[in-house]
Amino acid sequence: MSTPPIDGGIVVVTGASSGIGAEFARQLAPRARVLVLVARRRERLDALAAELRVGRPALQVEVRPCDLSNAAAAGALADALLADHCAVDVLINNAGLGDVGLFHQRDEAKLLAMMAVNMTAPLVLTRRLLPAMVARRRGGVLNVSSGFGMFFMPGFGTYAATKHFLTAWTEALRLEVAHHGVVVSQLNPGPVATEFEDNAANPTGERIPALLMMSAQRCAKRGIRGFDRGGALIVPGLALRTFYGLCALAPRWLNRLALRLVARRFEV
Numbered sequence: 001m002s003t004p005p006i007d008g009g010i011v012v013v014t015g016a017s018s019g020i021g022a023e024f025a026r027q028l029a030p031r032a033r034v035l036v037l038v039a040r041r042r043e044r045l046d047a048l049a050a051e052l053r054v055g056r057p058a059l060q061v062e063v064r065p066c067d068l069s070n071a072a073a074a075g076a077l078a079d080a081l082l083a084d085h086c087a088v089d090v091l092i093n094n095a096g097l098g099d100v101g102l103f104h105q106r107d108e109a110k111l112l113a114m115m116a117v118n119m120t121a122p123l124v125l126t127r128r129l130l131p132a133m134v135a136r137r138r139g140g141v142l143n144v145s146s147g148f149g150m151f152f153m154p155g156f157g158t159y160a161a162t163k164h165f166l167t168a169w170t171e172a173l174r175l176e177v178a179h180h181g182v183v184v185s186q187l188n189p190g191p192v193a194t195e196f197e198d199n200a201a202n203p204t205g206e207r208i209p210a211l212l213m214m215s216a217q218r219c220a221k222r223g224i225r226g227f228d229r230g231g232a233l234i235v236p237g238l239a240l241r242t243f244y245g246l247c248a249l250a251p252r253w254l255n256r257l258a259l260r261l262v263a264r265r266f267e268v
Contacts, residue, residue, distance in 0.1 A: 004140025004183045004227055009089030010034040012081065012129075014068060014121070017044035020144065020192060021094040023220035025052065034060045034085070038077065039095065040067050068095050068121035069113040078128035087132035090140040093122035103157050111158050118162035123169070130177070137181035142227045143170045147190045147235075150244055151255065154262045174232055187223040187234045188244075192216055 011032040015021035017039035025037055029052045037045045042065040049061040066077045081088055097114040099106055126141055133139025148156055149163035167186060174184035191213050219236050226234030235241045250258075 002138075002178070002181045002183050003230055004142070004185075005089040005138050006140070006224075006228070007031050008033045010036065010085050010087075011090040011092070012036040012038065012088050012125075013092045013094060014038040014125070015095030015144075016048065017041045020189075020216045020220050020223075021092075022048055023216045024092055024094060024224070027217075027220055027224055029056055029059055029061075032059065032090075034062065036062045036064055036081065036088070038064045038066050038068070040065060069097075069116040071116060071120050071124055074121045074124040075128060078125050081129065082132065087136060087139075088129055089133075089138065090142070091125060091129050092142045092144070093125060094142075094144040095121060096144065096146075098159050100155055100159070102155065106158070114159065115162055118159075119165050122166065126173070130182070133182045134177055134180045139182040140227065141170075141173070141182070141184045142223065143184075143186045144223070145170065145186045145188045147188055147240065147244060149186075149188055150248065153259055171232070183227070183230050185227045185231050185234060187219075187226065187236070189214060189219045189223075189236050190240045192219045 006028060009032055011028055011034070013021055013024045013028070013036065016025050016037040018041075021039065025035060025048060029035055035052065037049060039045055042063065045063040045065065049063050052059060052061050064077060064080070066073050068074050095117055097110075097117045099110055099114050122143055130139070130141065133141075143166055145166040146160075146163040148160035149167035152160050167188070170184060170186040177184060192215070214236060222236035223234055226236075235244060
């Protein structure tokens with residue numbers, strides 16, 4: 001079984017300015033030869049790059065600011081990486097946006113931006129970087145999906161739809177390139193202590209209990225471990241895997257019945 005060529009490789013991490021992406025960067029810094037950090041906020045990327053260089057002076061860290069809600073910008077980023085490196089070894093599509101609330105009350109522009117970041121950007125980056133991996137018969141793509149990529153819930157409809165896309169696309173892509181020596185995996189975490197809740201602007205004002213949260217550090221660690229093993233679907237935590245399994249076993253009508261009251265909580 002192939003393994004992703006992280007060690008001594010050129011590794012690209014999107015959404016690296018905070019949360020799981022920043023933790024991916026910190027945990028991969030001792031292993032990669034070149035680490036490419038991608039996000040909108042350059043000042044945060046510069047600070048992280050400085051931290052990583054102090055920890056390992058031999059590491060080559062590249063800061064590549066990019067607004068991934070712009071498909072043309074995502075394509076230009078991929079083209080620049082190919083021009084500079086000819087190929088990358090590992091792509092981690094971690095960048096993501098969230099939005100919470102009843103669909104008919106959400107801002108259309110924000111929904112479209114979320115769809116662009118969560119779906120279009122991974123598609124564009126992977127489409128442009130994957131052919132070189134296939135040609136070299138080595139490479140890895142890790143897509144950060146979500147538990148919402150496997151079930152649905154009122155108030156998270158469009159967000160869940162983007163993650164369903166990512167989950168289905170990753171599963172198919174994995175089968176398409178497996179015999180070319182390229183590993184494609186997905187990480188499907190539950191609630192993680194990041195800036196997601198603040199950016200999602202939940203209209204109810206309710207927050208996920210800290211007890212149910214996983215740290216970004218732990219999530220990234222388990223994601224890398226599963227990716228190293230060539231795992232298809234990486235779900236961090238036994239409790240979460242059990243919950244997903246129960247949801248999958250329950251008939252859809254029962255899920256609808258159980259979630260009917262949830263929709264009312266989002267009425268504002």
